Amino acid sequence: AQRVTQPEKLLSVFKGAPVELKCNYSYSGSPELFWYVQYSRQRLQLLLRHISRESIKGFTADLNKGETSFHLKKPFAQEEDSAMYYCALTGGSNYQLIWGAGTKLIIKP
Amino acid sequence: EPEVTQTPSHQVTQMGQEVILRCVPISNHLYFYWYRQILGQKVEFLVSFYNNEISEKSEIFDDQFSVERPDGSNFTLKIRSTKLEDSAMYFCASSGQRPNTGELFFGEGSRLTVL
Structure with missing residues (x-):
């Protein structure tokens, strides 16, 4: 069955600390993976996709086919990163x- | 910057009533979608629409649901006879390419409350 799992409903870190939002998937073929973000009172928007191998707002995500993961990482969190993050x-x-069910990221000052 | 717009932002209806949710996709986009999110649950795919027909639909999208692009700009979702479990946030999205290569642009959502 096709499934995306984000194990953390809530992740709270201090400003300047590293952030890792976990995403694991189950898919029989070759999937395309994405991270979407929803800032407070804003619409869902694409953050990044694995095929473009880009870094957006300091975030990166590497597709690990062996571990079927697509974790989102940022070395130094900023307060404006607080949002809901969805892996898809x-x-x-x-x-x-x-x-996925989404992870609420809170960056504490 | 062009945006997907949805109306109404919130609708309250009685069980059994028909509801139409409206969306204006980005004008040069070719692919249109409806998703929904029941409070506290995952975003769920309902239907995609391309070339004036449904290209894919989920098990949720049963005979009670229909979509239409009546005038080349609006994209509507109709629920014929609403049930309590239809209460959710409904998101419209559009894209210029298929989802595996193209970004989906979402509207702000229409919150449907069925009493």
Whole structure:
């Protein structure tokens, strides 16, 4: 079954500390993985996708096919990173995104 | 910057009533979607629409649901006879490419409360 698991509902770290938001997936083929973010009172928006191998707002995520993971990392958290983060996947022939439950990230001053 | 807009932002309805949620996707986008999120639960895919027809739908999208793009700009989700369990936030999204390569642009959501 296709599934995305984000084990932490809530993650709270101090400003300047490293952040890692975990995402594990289950998919029989070759998935495309994404991180979407929802800041307070804003709409869902794409943060990054594994195919572009980019760093956005200091965040990176590496697809580890052996561990079926796509963890989101940032070396030094900032207060404006506080938001809800969703990991999602899709298969090559599918139109739908399958979502994790989301992790609420709180950055303490 | 172009945005996906949704109306209404909040609708309260009685069980059994019909509801239409409206969306205006970004104008040059070709793919349109509805997702929903029941309070405290995951975002769930309902349906995707491309080339004036449904391209994919989930098990949630049963005969009570329908989508339409009546005039080339609006994209609507109709729930024929609402149930209590239809209470959720409904998100419309659009993209210029398929989801495996293209970013989905989301609206702010329409909160549906069924009493």
